[in-house]
Amino acid sequence: MGILEVKNVGKRFGGLQALGDVNLSVQENTVHAIIGPNGAGKSTLLNCFVGKLIPDTGSVTFDGQSVLGLKPYQINQMGISRVFQTPEIFGDLSVLENMMISCFAKRDGSFELNAIANMMKDKEIIENAENMLEEMNMASKRSMHGAALSRGDKRRLEIGMCLSQQPRLLLLDEPTAGMARADTNNTIDLLKQIKEERDITIAIIEHDMHVVFSLADRITVLAQGTPLVEDTPENIKGHPKVKEAYLGETQQV
Numbered sequence: 032m033g034i035l036e037v038k039n040v041g042k043r044f045g046g047l048q049a050l051g052d053v054n055l056s057v058q059e060n061t062v063h064a065i066i067g068p069n070g071a072g073k074s075t076l077l078n079c080f081v082g083k084l085i086p087d088t089g090s091v092t093f094d095g096q097s098v099l100g101l102k103p104y105q106i107n108q109m110g111i112s113r114v115f116q117t118p119e120i121f122g123d124l125s126v127l128e129n130m131m132i133s134c135f136a137k138r139d140g141s142f143e144l145n146a147i148a149n150m151m152k153d154k155e156i157i158e159n160a161e162n163m164l165e166e167m168n169m170a171s172k173r174s175m176h177g178a179a180l181s182r183g184d185k186r187r188l189e190i191g192m193c194l195s196q197q198p199r200l201l202l203l204d205e206p207t208a209g210m211a212r213a214d215t216n217n218t219i220d221l222l223k224q225i226k227e228e229r230d231i232t233i234a235i236i237e238h239d240m241h242v243v244f245s246l247a248d249r250i251t252v253l254a255q256g257t258p259l260v261e262d263t264p265e266n267i268k269g270h271p272k273v274k275e276a277y278l279g280e281t282q283q284v
């Protein structure tokens with residue numbers, strides 16, 4: 032049994048069947064990629080893992096416990112962290128302050144924004160945040176405003192903020208979308224390092240095949256809301272059914 036088990040998940044939006052009958056098993060300590068052409072249902076599926084959507088049918092369990100109907104923060108407490116498609120950091124706070132917020136949320140559960148002044152004096156939080164920035168290779172950028180970071184560094188900070196929550200499952204929705212090649216390669220290296228150094232499972236939705244084939248242990252191909260094939264990267268590459276699903280897309284498989 033996988034750490035994340037998706038059974039017979041279906042989701043309609045009005046007349047549109049966004050997810051048909053999805054079955055998926057993500058094994059612990061692997062990188063599992065979910066790929067598929069635009070509109071295949073990838074983000075809809077991810078939203079069902081994190082409390083943003085409740086499927087019409089089926090079940091989603093993490094470590095044997097259902098996540099359906101739970102609030103996003105409860106799912107976070109179970110050990111699932113999610114990196115959004117657009118980086119969610121505070122542009123007018125420094126890199127260190129952004130990191131301190133996630134360290135603070137991990138320790139104290141919740142906080143109000145006006146608690147930031149107290150947080151700034153909290154030695155334990157400062158130390159945790161500094162350590163995580165060190166690990167992310169971002170210590171030299173600690174005083175920069177979030178808004179001033181490059182796209183790649185925003186993503187790096189956001190991944191670090193997720194890791195400060197000590198998740199067992201990290202979910203990434205197209206983490207390299209809109210990035211220049213150099214930033215994409217840096218993100219690939221960072222994720223490889225995380226995979227090697229941590230006890231963590233990664234589920235990644237990705238459009239960029241270079242990223243997918245650099246990182247994934249298993250790949251599920253979604254097409255029109257239904258898994259078409261699930262296999263190793265070697266077997267997915269050049270698979271006739273997968274090529275067919277990507278007809279008309281700019282990406283080649």
Ligand code: ADP
Binds near residue numbers: 049
């Ligand atoms: P992907 O991430 O694979 O590109 P999505 O999961 O975003 O695809 O979307 C799958 C399909 O569901 C698309 O046809 C999209 O237009 C539709 N869809 C997604 N979210 C909604 C929504 N909230 N309301 C209506 N239709 C939606």
Ligand code: MG
Binds near residue numbers: 073074075
């Ligand atoms: Mg999407």
